[in-house]
Amino acid sequence: MTYRGVVLDLDGTIYRGEKPVPGAREAITALRDRDISLLCFSNNPTLTPEAYADRLAGLGIEVSPAEIASAASVTTTYLSREYPDDRIFLVGSSGLRDQLENAGLTLTETCEEAEVLVASYDRGFDYDRLTEALWALEGETAFIGTDPDMTIPHSDGRLVPGSGAIVHAIAGVAGREPDVVLGKPSQEARHAAIGALELDPEECLVVGDRPDTDVALGAGCGMDTAVVLSGVTDEADLPGADPTPDHVLDSIADLESVL
Numbered sequence: 105m106t107y108r109g110v111v112l113d114l115d116g117t118i119y120r121g122e123k124p125v126p127g128a129r130e131a132i133t134a135l136r137d138r139d140i141s142l143l144c145f146s147n148n149p150t151l152t153p154e155a156y157a158d159r160l161a162g163l164g165i166e167v168s169p170a171e172i173a174s175a176a177s178v179t180t181t182y183l184s185r186e187y188p189d190d191r192i193f194l195v196g197s198s199g200l201r202d203q204l205e206n207a208g209l210t211l212t213e214t215c216e217e218a219e220v221l222v223a224s225y226d227r228g229f230d231y232d233r234l235t236e237a238l239w240a241l242e243g244e245t246a247f248i249g250t251d252p253d254m255t256i257p258h259s260d261g262r263l264v265p266g267s268g269a270i271v272h273a274i275a276g277v278a279g280r281e282p283d284v285v286l287g288k289p290s291q292e293a294r295h296a297a298i299g300a301l302e303l304d305p306e307e308c309l310v311v312g313d314r315p316d317t318d319v320a321l322g323a324g325c326g327m328d329t330a331v332v333l334s335g336v337t338d339e340a341d342l343p344g345a346d347p348t349p350d351h352v353l354d355s356i357a358d359l360e361s362v363l
């Protein structure tokens with residue numbers, strides 16, 4: 105298959121914590137050499153595309169902000185379209201707050217006046233914030249999660265709670281499921297991926313370390329998929345991988361073998 109576009113996950117695929125996955129730089133160069141369009145797509149909801157570009161540049165990988173999407177950019181686009189004038193109560197990071205404010209959205213710290221509750225990764229999350237989230241959800245308040253990732257890899261290789269943990273904590277106490285969870289593999293994320301690449305999905309490949317988000321995104325878009333074993337998935341997990349990837353690569357270093 106000759107692909108014209110590739111969607112690359114970042115954490116666990118291009119880097120692990122502060123370190124690039126060996127071969128990542130060369131793999132991106134191989135895409136450039138073949139004129140293959142690139143979209144880096146992360147479910148980390150805390151950074152702006154510019155911050156991702158800086159982080160990648162620090163690893164020697166040149167990617168423009170326009171080639172980067174994240175759970176934060178998908179959430180910002182969704183809220184700007186669906187809730188442009190509503191008061192948003194955010195349980196999330198300062199990085200996400202900045203992006204929502206920069207998009208002209210209206211945030212409130214008064215839970216009683218919330219019309220939308222956005223739940224996301226928040227290292228300051230505690231009992232008081234959970235109480236405010238519960239109160240924010242009283243009435244008709246929309247309930248939105250930035251991404252489903254229950255855990256994320258820590259730089260020492262262990263897992264730590266991600267946005268999904270906070271979405272579930274709030275859902276549990278409020279006794280209701282979120283109305284929508286954005287990020288990969290949501291419908292909103294699929295539109296973002298297809299819209300960014302401007303290609304027929306059948307000409308594209310999604311590469312990532314998670315079957316439930318990366319492979320599911322690709323399968324939902326009608327793109328081919330490859331799982332890499334450099335992140336949260338290892339060989340023993342593959343028989344149960346759902347959806348099943350089209351390709352399995354030890355790491356991004358082997359990307360050229362499927363191009």
Ligand SMILES: [Mg+2]
Binds near residue numbers: 114115117312313335
């Ligand atoms: Mg990943």
